[in-house]
Amino acid sequence: AQSVTQLDSHVSVSEGTPVLLRCNYSSSYSPSLFWYVQHPNKGLQLLLKYTSAATLVKGINGFEAEFKKSETSFHLTKPSAHMSDAAEYFCVVSRGGGADGLTFGKGTHLIIQP
Amino acid sequence: DGGITQSPKYLFRKEGQNVTLSCEQNLNHDAMYWYRQDPGQGLRLIYYSQIVNDFQKGDIAEGYSVSREKKESFPLTVTSAQKNPTAFYLCAIRQGDTQYFGPGTRLTVL
Numbered sequence: 001a002q003s004v005t006q007l008d009s010h011v012s013v014s015e016g017t018p019v020l021l022r023c024n025y026s027s028s029y030s031p032s033l034f035w036y037v038q039h040p041n042k043g044l045q046l047l048l049k050y051t052s053a054a055t056l057v058k059g060i061n062g063f064e065a066e067f068k069k070s071e072t073s074f075h076l077t078k079p080s081a082h083m084s085d086a087a088e089y090f091c092v093v094s095r096g097g098g099a100d101g102l103t104f105g106k107g108t109h110l111i112i113q114p
Numbered sequence: 115d116g117g118i119t120q121s122p123k124y125l126f127r128k129e130g131q132n133v134t135l136s137c138e139q140n141l142n143h144d145a146m147y148w149y150r151q152d153p154g155q156g157l158r159l160i161y162y163s164q165i166v167n168d169f170q171k172g173d174i175a176e177g178y179s180v181s182r183e184k185k186e187s188f189p190l191t192v193t194s195a196q197k198n199p200t201a202f203y204l205c206a207i208r209q210g211d212t213q214y215f216g217p218g219t220r221l222t223v224l
Contacts, residue, residue: 009154032211043118043204043215044157051211090156094211101147101172102213104156 002027006105014113019078021108023091032094033074039087086112117141118216125221135190137205145208146188
């Protein structure tokens with residue numbers, strides 16, 4: 001069985017400072033891991049994905065995430081926050097092993113202070 | 115993703131009525147999914163279809179039904195048996211191991 005825990009329901013940072021959104025996962029298989037972003041009343045947009053290639057994954061809009069198997073973590077970072085980064089972020093693990101669908105974390109709401 | 119459309123964007127229904135949400139894709143992908151999103155929650159899988167004329171229940175299928183008569187269309191019906199249907203509904207397609215989402219439909223039961 002798979003599970004995803006996003007360790008913070010809300011994160012608040014000042015514009016121009018680093019962003020860290022934390023995610024831990026458990027999976028019975030070698031997982032594929034994803035981060036999605038959702039702006040209010042919109043669908044989810046893929047930020048980046050890890051699929052057992054490089055452990056440091058670069059995504060869109062300056063975001064990146066590092067897969068750490070020993071810590072079962074997949075934290076999302078960005079060096080400098082912009083106001084446009086304010087949104088809900090979801091860490092997601094694929095079910096793998098022949099089962100379909102994705103398992104979602106409950107989301108982290110990122111607030112950017114001017 | 116511009117190739118996935120959901121309509122309508124907002125939908126209101128009275129208690130006890132069935133309502134159908136549309137999901138269309140022009141990306142020629144076989145696998146399609148329906149998710150439900152509630153405030154402060156991640157997405158939960160309702161139904162999915164990996165090929166035309168076949169579909170499988172997800173984690174919360176009770177009170178919902180689907181059909182997959184055409185590759186490009188995967189409509190979701192929210193029936194009167196669904197106890198708490200007010201939510202944001204998202205449709206997705208799968209390309210490889212990655213899912214791409216439509217813009218969503220917000221359903222409100224009055």
